[in-house]
Amino acid sequence: MATFxxxxxxxxxxxxxxxxFSPVRQEMTMDLLAALGAPLNPVAPSVATREEVxxxxxxxxxxxxxxxxxxxxxxxxxxxxxxxxDVPVFExxxxxxxxxxxxxxxxxxxxxxxxxxxxxQFGGGLHHAxxxxxxxxxxxxxxxxxxxxxxxxxxxxxxxxxDVHHGDGVQHLHDDDPGVLTxxxxxxxxxxxxxxxxxxxxxxxxxxxxSLNVPLAPYTEPDSYLDAFEHVVPHALQxxxxxxxxxxxxxxxxxxDPLADLxxxxxxxxxxxRRLLALADDHAEGRLLCTLGGGYQLDTVSRxxxxxxxxxxxxxxxxxxxxxxxxxxxxxxxxxxTPTLHDPKRTFDVxxxxxxxxxxxxxxxQALEQVASHWHYx
Numbered sequence: 541m542a543t544f545x546x547x548x549x550x551x552x553x554x555x556x557x558x559x560x561f562s563p564v565r566q567e568m569t570m571d572l573l574a575a576l577g578a579p580l581n582p583v584a585p586s587v588a589t590r591e592e593v594x595x596x597x598x599x600x601x602x603x604x605x606x607x608x609x610x611x612x613x614x615x616x617x618x619x620x621x622x623x624x625x626d627v628p629v630f631e632x633x634x635x636x637x638x639x640x641x642x643x644x645x646x647x648x649x650x651x652x653x654x655x656x657x658x659x660x661q662f663g664g665g666l667h668h669a670x671x672x673x674x675x676x677x678x679x680x681x682x683x684x685x686x687x688x689x690x691x692x693x694x695x696x697x698x699x700x701x702x703d704v705h706h707g708d709g710v711q712h713l714h715d716d717d718p719g720v721l722t723x724x725x726x727x728x729x730x731x732x733x734x735x736x737x738x739x740x741x742x743x744x745x746x747x748x749x750x751s752l753n754v755p756l757a758p759y760t761e762p763d764s765y766l767d768a769f770e771h772v773v774p775h776a777l778q779x780x781x782x783x784x785x786x787x788x789x790x791x792x793x794x795x796x797d798p799l800a801d802l803x804x805x806x807x808x809x810x811x812x813x814r815r816l817l818a819l820a821d822d823h824a825e826g827r828l829l830c831t832l833g834g835g836y837q838l839d840t841v842s843r844x845x846x847x848x849x850x851x852x853x854x855x856x857x858x859x860x861x862x863x864x865x866x867x868x869x870x871x872x873x874x875x876x877x878t879p880t881l882h883d884p885k886r887t888f889d890v891x892x893x894x895x896x897x898x899x900x901x902x903x904x905x906q907a908l909e910q911v912a913s914h915w916h917y918x
Contacts, residue, residue: 585646665833703790706737749914790833
Protein backbone atom coordinates (compact mmCIF):
# COMPACT_ATOMS: atom_id res chain seq x y z
CA MET A 541 0.00 0.00 0.00
CA ALA A 542 1.61 3.29 -1.15
CA THR A 543 0.59 6.79 -0.07
CA PHE A 544 1.52 10.07 -1.76
CA UNK A 545 1.69 13.15 0.49
CA UNK A 546 1.46 16.67 -0.88
CA UNK A 547 -0.10 20.02 -0.03
CA UNK A 548 0.04 23.31 -1.91
CA UNK A 549 1.48 24.90 1.24
CA UNK A 550 4.76 23.09 0.48
CA UNK A 551 5.27 25.71 -2.22
CA UNK A 552 5.37 28.42 0.47
CA UNK A 553 8.88 27.25 1.43
CA UNK A 554 10.46 29.79 -0.87
CA UNK A 555 13.69 31.74 -0.33
CA UNK A 556 13.13 34.05 -3.29
CA UNK A 557 13.14 33.96 -7.11
CA UNK A 558 16.92 33.69 -7.48
CA UNK A 559 17.43 30.98 -4.87
CA UNK A 560 18.15 27.46 -6.20
CA PHE A 561 15.91 25.70 -3.66
CA SER A 562 12.83 26.71 -5.60
CA PRO A 563 9.28 25.38 -5.22
CA VAL A 564 9.08 25.47 -9.02
CA ARG A 565 10.83 22.09 -8.83
CA GLN A 566 7.79 20.52 -7.18
CA GLU A 567 5.30 22.54 -9.19
CA MET A 568 6.88 21.39 -12.45
CA THR A 569 7.06 17.76 -11.35
CA MET A 570 3.45 17.73 -10.16
CA ASP A 571 2.39 19.11 -13.54
CA LEU A 572 4.37 16.41 -15.31
CA LEU A 573 2.81 13.68 -13.16
CA ALA A 574 -0.66 15.06 -13.88
CA ALA A 575 0.09 15.12 -17.61
CA LEU A 576 1.17 11.48 -17.38
CA GLY A 577 -2.00 10.49 -15.54
CA ALA A 578 0.01 9.19 -12.58
CA PRO A 579 -2.04 7.49 -9.81
CA LEU A 580 -1.22 10.03 -7.11
CA ASN A 581 -4.42 10.37 -5.02
CA PRO A 582 -2.56 12.86 -2.81
CA VAL A 583 -3.15 13.02 0.92
CA ALA A 584 -2.81 16.51 2.45
CA PRO A 585 -1.03 16.36 5.82
CA SER A 586 -1.36 18.94 8.58
CA VAL A 587 1.29 21.42 9.68
CA ALA A 588 3.62 20.23 12.43
CA THR A 589 3.05 21.90 15.77
CA ARG A 590 5.67 23.92 17.56
CA GLU A 591 5.94 21.15 20.17
CA GLU A 592 6.64 18.56 17.47
CA VAL A 593 9.43 20.68 16.02
CA UNK A 594 10.87 21.20 19.51
CA UNK A 595 11.43 17.47 19.92
CA UNK A 596 14.46 17.95 17.69
CA UNK A 597 15.24 21.69 17.70
CA UNK A 598 16.26 23.97 20.57
CA UNK A 599 13.96 26.61 22.03
CA UNK A 600 16.20 29.57 21.18
CA UNK A 601 16.52 28.44 17.58
CA UNK A 602 12.78 28.03 17.14
CA UNK A 603 12.26 31.48 18.67
CA UNK A 604 14.68 32.97 16.12
CA UNK A 605 12.88 31.29 13.21
CA UNK A 606 9.56 32.58 14.51
CA UNK A 607 10.98 36.08 14.89
CA UNK A 608 12.37 35.96 11.33
CA UNK A 609 8.97 35.04 9.94
CA UNK A 610 7.97 38.64 9.40
CA UNK A 611 10.73 38.75 6.77
CA UNK A 612 13.12 40.76 8.96
CA UNK A 613 16.29 39.17 10.40
CA UNK A 614 16.18 39.18 14.21
CA UNK A 615 19.26 40.04 16.31
CA UNK A 616 21.99 37.38 16.16
CA UNK A 617 20.18 35.61 13.31
CA UNK A 618 23.44 34.46 11.74
CA UNK A 619 24.52 32.70 14.91
CA UNK A 620 21.56 30.40 14.23
CA UNK A 621 22.29 29.97 10.50
CA UNK A 622 19.63 32.46 9.41
CA UNK A 623 19.96 35.54 7.18
CA UNK A 624 22.70 33.90 5.10
CA UNK A 625 23.02 33.35 1.36
CA ASP A 626 21.88 29.75 1.82
CA VAL A 627 19.07 30.49 4.29
CA PRO A 628 17.75 34.02 3.80
CA VAL A 629 14.78 34.88 5.97
CA PHE A 630 11.36 35.25 4.38
CA GLU A 631 7.86 36.10 5.48
CA UNK A 632 6.08 33.03 6.81
CA UNK A 633 9.31 31.04 7.23
CA UNK A 634 8.28 29.21 10.42
CA UNK A 635 4.89 28.08 9.07
CA UNK A 636 6.34 27.04 5.72
CA UNK A 637 9.07 24.98 7.37
CA UNK A 638 6.59 23.40 9.79
CA UNK A 639 4.43 22.52 6.80
CA UNK A 640 7.19 20.36 5.37
CA UNK A 641 7.90 18.81 8.77
CA UNK A 642 4.22 17.98 9.10
CA UNK A 643 4.22 16.01 5.87
CA UNK A 644 7.23 13.86 6.73
CA UNK A 645 5.95 13.34 10.27
CA UNK A 646 2.55 12.31 8.91
CA UNK A 647 4.24 9.75 6.68
CA UNK A 648 6.14 8.31 9.64
CA UNK A 649 2.95 8.00 11.67
CA UNK A 650 1.10 6.29 8.83
CA UNK A 651 3.82 3.65 8.73
CA UNK A 652 4.09 3.31 12.51
CA UNK A 653 0.33 2.87 12.82
CA UNK A 654 0.20 0.28 10.05
CA UNK A 655 -1.93 2.50 7.79
CA UNK A 656 0.64 2.54 4.98
CA UNK A 657 3.71 0.58 3.98
CA UNK A 658 5.26 2.83 1.36
CA UNK A 659 4.98 6.61 1.68
CA UNK A 660 6.30 9.26 -0.69
CA GLN A 661 6.41 12.66 1.02
CA PHE A 662 6.59 14.97 -1.99
CA GLY A 663 8.61 17.62 -0.20
CA GLY A 664 10.98 17.87 2.72
CA GLY A 665 14.30 16.08 2.90
CA LEU A 666 15.87 19.02 4.78
CA HIS A 667 18.83 17.00 5.98
CA HIS A 668 21.28 19.83 6.76
CA ALA A 669 19.29 21.46 9.59
CA UNK A 670 20.89 21.03 13.03
CA UNK A 671 19.45 21.24 16.52
CA UNK A 672 20.16 24.95 16.90
CA UNK A 673 21.21 26.03 13.41
CA UNK A 674 19.72 26.26 9.94
CA UNK A 675 22.06 25.27 7.12
CA UNK A 676 22.21 24.47 3.42
CA UNK A 677 18.68 25.62 2.46
CA UNK A 678 17.25 23.74 5.47
CA UNK A 679 15.43 25.40 8.39
CA UNK A 680 13.80 22.56 10.35
CA UNK A 681 14.95 18.97 9.97
CA UNK A 682 11.76 17.16 8.94
CA UNK A 683 13.61 13.86 8.58
CA UNK A 684 14.87 13.91 12.16
CA UNK A 685 11.47 14.87 13.55
CA UNK A 686 10.00 11.87 11.71
CA UNK A 687 12.79 9.55 12.86
CA UNK A 688 12.28 10.73 16.45
CA UNK A 689 8.57 9.90 16.20
CA UNK A 690 9.36 6.42 14.86
CA UNK A 691 11.83 5.86 17.68
CA UNK A 692 9.19 6.88 20.22
CA UNK A 693 7.17 3.93 18.90
CA UNK A 694 10.12 1.64 19.56
CA UNK A 695 10.98 1.19 15.88
CA UNK A 696 14.52 0.70 14.60
CA UNK A 697 15.12 3.18 11.77
CA UNK A 698 17.59 2.93 8.91
CA UNK A 699 18.15 6.26 7.16
CA UNK A 700 19.57 6.11 3.62
CA UNK A 701 20.61 9.38 2.00
CA UNK A 702 21.38 9.52 -1.75
CA ASP A 703 21.52 13.30 -2.02
CA VAL A 704 24.84 14.46 -3.45
CA HIS A 705 25.54 16.35 -0.21
CA HIS A 706 26.31 14.61 3.06
CA GLY A 707 23.27 14.24 5.33
CA ASP A 708 25.08 15.94 8.19
CA GLY A 709 22.11 17.21 10.19
CA VAL A 710 20.37 13.85 10.36
CA GLN A 711 23.60 12.06 11.22
CA HIS A 712 24.53 14.44 14.02
CA LEU A 713 21.04 14.51 15.52
CA HIS A 714 21.00 10.71 15.88
CA ASP A 715 24.64 9.65 16.04
CA ASP A 716 24.43 8.51 19.66
CA ASP A 717 21.35 6.32 19.15
CA PRO A 718 22.01 2.63 18.37
CA GLY A 719 18.39 2.39 17.18
CA VAL A 720 19.11 4.65 14.21
CA LEU A 721 21.44 3.62 11.38
CA THR A 722 22.45 6.44 9.01
CA UNK A 723 24.01 5.67 5.64
CA UNK A 724 24.99 8.55 3.36
CA UNK A 725 26.44 8.27 -0.15
CA UNK A 726 27.62 11.68 -1.30
CA UNK A 727 30.32 13.60 -3.09
CA UNK A 728 33.33 13.86 -0.81
CA UNK A 729 33.28 16.70 1.68
CA UNK A 730 36.79 17.57 0.54
CA UNK A 731 35.18 18.97 -2.60
CA UNK A 732 31.63 19.88 -1.62
CA UNK A 733 29.41 21.39 1.10
CA UNK A 734 29.01 20.68 3.99
CA UNK A 735 32.59 19.43 4.21
CA UNK A 736 31.70 16.44 6.38
CA UNK A 737 30.75 12.81 5.84
CA UNK A 738 34.17 11.20 6.00
CA UNK A 739 34.46 7.44 6.52
CA UNK A 740 35.83 8.02 10.03
CA UNK A 741 32.51 9.52 11.16
CA UNK A 742 30.83 6.44 12.61
CA UNK A 743 28.74 7.77 15.49
CA UNK A 744 29.47 8.31 19.14
CA UNK A 745 28.73 6.73 22.50
CA UNK A 746 26.13 3.99 22.29
CA UNK A 747 25.60 4.89 18.63
CA UNK A 748 29.20 4.28 17.61
CA UNK A 749 29.19 2.03 14.56
CA UNK A 750 25.73 3.13 13.40
CA SER A 751 26.77 5.99 11.11
CA LEU A 752 28.21 5.01 7.73
CA ASN A 753 29.57 7.46 5.19
CA VAL A 754 30.61 6.77 1.61
CA PRO A 755 32.29 9.94 0.26
CA LEU A 756 32.64 9.54 -3.50
CA ALA A 757 35.14 11.19 -5.81
CA PRO A 758 34.08 14.04 -8.09
CA TYR A 759 33.08 12.80 -11.55
CA THR A 760 31.91 9.44 -10.25
CA GLU A 761 29.92 7.69 -13.00
CA PRO A 762 26.80 5.55 -12.53
CA ASP A 763 28.48 2.14 -12.50
CA SER A 764 30.91 3.17 -9.77
CA TYR A 765 28.15 4.81 -7.70
CA LEU A 766 25.93 1.74 -7.95
CA ASP A 767 28.88 -0.48 -7.05
CA ALA A 768 29.42 1.55 -3.87
CA PHE A 769 25.70 1.44 -3.07
CA GLU A 770 25.59 -2.34 -3.45
CA HIS A 771 28.79 -2.85 -1.51
CA VAL A 772 27.58 -0.92 1.55
CA VAL A 773 23.81 -0.45 1.82
CA PRO A 774 22.52 -4.07 1.66
CA HIS A 775 25.28 -5.21 4.01
CA ALA A 776 24.46 -2.48 6.53
CA LEU A 777 20.74 -3.21 6.42
CA GLN A 778 21.33 -6.94 6.76
CA UNK A 779 23.28 -6.30 9.95
CA UNK A 780 20.95 -3.66 11.39
CA UNK A 781 17.59 -5.24 10.52
CA UNK A 782 15.47 -2.08 10.65
CA UNK A 783 11.75 -1.88 11.21
CA UNK A 784 11.48 0.96 8.69
CA UNK A 785 13.71 2.68 6.12
CA UNK A 786 13.65 6.46 5.67
CA UNK A 787 15.22 7.60 2.39
CA UNK A 788 16.21 11.10 1.34
CA UNK A 789 15.97 11.08 -2.46
CA UNK A 790 17.77 14.20 -3.57
CA UNK A 791 18.25 14.50 -7.34
CA UNK A 792 21.46 16.53 -7.33
CA UNK A 793 23.93 13.71 -8.04
CA UNK A 794 22.81 13.92 -11.68
CA UNK A 795 25.43 14.95 -14.24
CA UNK A 796 23.42 18.06 -15.19
CA ASP A 797 23.17 19.45 -11.67
CA PRO A 798 24.92 22.84 -11.38
CA LEU A 799 25.86 22.57 -7.70
CA ALA A 800 27.84 19.32 -7.62
CA ASP A 801 30.12 17.03 -9.61
CA LEU A 802 28.76 13.47 -9.66
CA UNK A 803 27.57 12.04 -12.96
CA UNK A 804 24.46 9.96 -12.32
CA UNK A 805 21.79 9.51 -14.98
CA UNK A 806 18.05 9.03 -14.75
CA UNK A 807 18.69 5.38 -15.53
CA UNK A 808 20.91 5.15 -12.43
CA UNK A 809 18.23 6.83 -10.32
CA UNK A 810 15.69 4.31 -11.61
CA UNK A 811 17.96 1.54 -10.33
CA UNK A 812 18.50 3.26 -6.96
CA UNK A 813 14.79 3.82 -6.34
CA ARG A 814 13.92 0.23 -7.23
CA ARG A 815 16.70 -1.07 -5.00
CA LEU A 816 15.35 0.98 -2.08
CA LEU A 817 11.96 -0.66 -2.55
CA ALA A 818 13.52 -4.12 -2.78
CA LEU A 819 15.73 -3.53 0.26
CA ALA A 820 12.70 -2.37 2.25
CA ASP A 821 10.93 -5.58 1.24
CA ASP A 822 13.97 -7.66 2.22
CA HIS A 823 14.77 -6.01 5.55
CA ALA A 824 11.82 -3.91 6.79
CA GLU A 825 8.69 -5.76 5.69
CA GLY A 826 8.32 -3.21 2.89
CA ARG A 827 8.14 -0.18 5.19
CA LEU A 828 9.71 2.77 3.37
CA LEU A 829 9.30 6.54 3.76
CA CYS A 830 10.82 8.60 0.93
CA THR A 831 11.26 12.36 0.80
CA LEU A 832 12.63 14.77 -1.77
CA GLY A 833 15.79 16.80 -1.24
CA GLY A 834 18.31 18.62 -3.42
CA GLY A 835 18.25 18.96 -7.20
CA TYR A 836 18.70 22.25 -8.99
CA GLN A 837 18.37 21.78 -12.74
CA LEU A 838 14.64 21.98 -13.46
CA ASP A 839 14.49 19.77 -16.56
CA THR A 840 16.46 17.08 -14.75
CA VAL A 841 14.91 17.20 -11.28
CA SER A 842 11.35 17.10 -12.62
CA ARG A 843 12.09 13.92 -14.55
CA UNK A 844 13.92 12.26 -11.66
CA UNK A 845 11.19 13.00 -9.13
CA UNK A 846 8.47 11.96 -11.58
CA UNK A 847 10.41 8.73 -11.95
CA UNK A 848 10.56 8.38 -8.16
CA UNK A 849 6.80 8.83 -7.85
CA UNK A 850 6.02 6.36 -10.62
CA UNK A 851 8.37 3.74 -9.18
CA UNK A 852 7.10 4.08 -5.60
CA UNK A 853 3.43 4.22 -6.59
CA UNK A 854 3.65 1.55 -9.27
CA UNK A 855 2.84 3.74 -12.27
CA UNK A 856 3.82 2.98 -15.84
CA UNK A 857 6.99 4.67 -17.09
CA UNK A 858 6.52 6.50 -20.39
CA UNK A 859 9.22 6.73 -23.03
CA UNK A 860 8.35 10.27 -24.08
CA UNK A 861 6.85 13.20 -22.23
CA UNK A 862 3.52 14.75 -23.28
CA UNK A 863 3.88 17.50 -25.88
CA UNK A 864 1.48 19.88 -24.12
CA UNK A 865 3.51 19.62 -20.90
CA UNK A 866 6.76 20.32 -22.72
CA UNK A 867 5.35 23.25 -24.67
CA UNK A 868 3.89 24.78 -21.52
CA UNK A 869 7.11 24.60 -19.56
CA UNK A 870 9.43 25.46 -22.42
CA UNK A 871 7.46 28.69 -22.83
CA UNK A 872 7.56 29.42 -19.10
CA UNK A 873 11.27 28.65 -18.69
CA UNK A 874 12.34 29.89 -22.10
CA UNK A 875 14.43 26.75 -22.48
CA UNK A 876 14.26 23.43 -24.29
CA UNK A 877 13.30 20.34 -22.31
CA THR A 878 14.39 16.74 -22.73
CA PRO A 879 11.58 15.01 -24.66
CA THR A 880 12.02 11.65 -22.89
CA LEU A 881 11.69 10.57 -19.27
CA HIS A 882 15.14 9.02 -19.35
CA ASP A 883 18.31 10.76 -20.41
CA PRO A 884 19.53 10.34 -23.96
CA LYS A 885 22.89 8.64 -24.23
CA ARG A 886 25.71 10.86 -23.03
CA THR A 887 28.14 12.03 -25.68
CA PHE A 888 31.14 12.96 -23.51
CA ASP A 889 33.83 10.84 -21.90
CA VAL A 890 35.30 11.40 -18.46
CA UNK A 891 39.06 11.00 -17.96
CA UNK A 892 40.58 9.02 -15.08
CA UNK A 893 37.55 6.76 -14.72
CA UNK A 894 39.61 3.73 -13.80
CA UNK A 895 41.35 5.52 -10.93
CA UNK A 896 38.04 7.05 -9.74
CA UNK A 897 36.43 3.60 -9.69
CA UNK A 898 39.37 2.17 -7.73
CA UNK A 899 39.22 5.04 -5.25
CA UNK A 900 35.47 4.63 -4.73
CA UNK A 901 35.74 0.88 -4.22
CA UNK A 902 38.41 1.42 -1.59
CA UNK A 903 36.25 4.06 0.10
CA UNK A 904 33.34 1.60 0.22
CA UNK A 905 35.56 -1.02 1.80
CA GLN A 906 36.88 1.49 4.33
CA ALA A 907 33.35 2.54 5.27
CA LEU A 908 32.53 -1.03 6.28
CA GLU A 909 35.92 -1.58 7.91
CA GLN A 910 35.33 1.42 10.16
CA VAL A 911 32.20 -0.10 11.70
CA ALA A 912 32.95 -3.83 11.48
CA SER A 913 34.35 -4.22 15.00
CA HIS A 914 31.42 -2.32 16.50
CA TRP A 915 28.96 -4.54 14.67
CA HIS A 916 30.79 -7.62 15.92
CA TYR A 917 30.24 -6.61 19.53
CA UNK A 918 26.79 -5.04 19.08
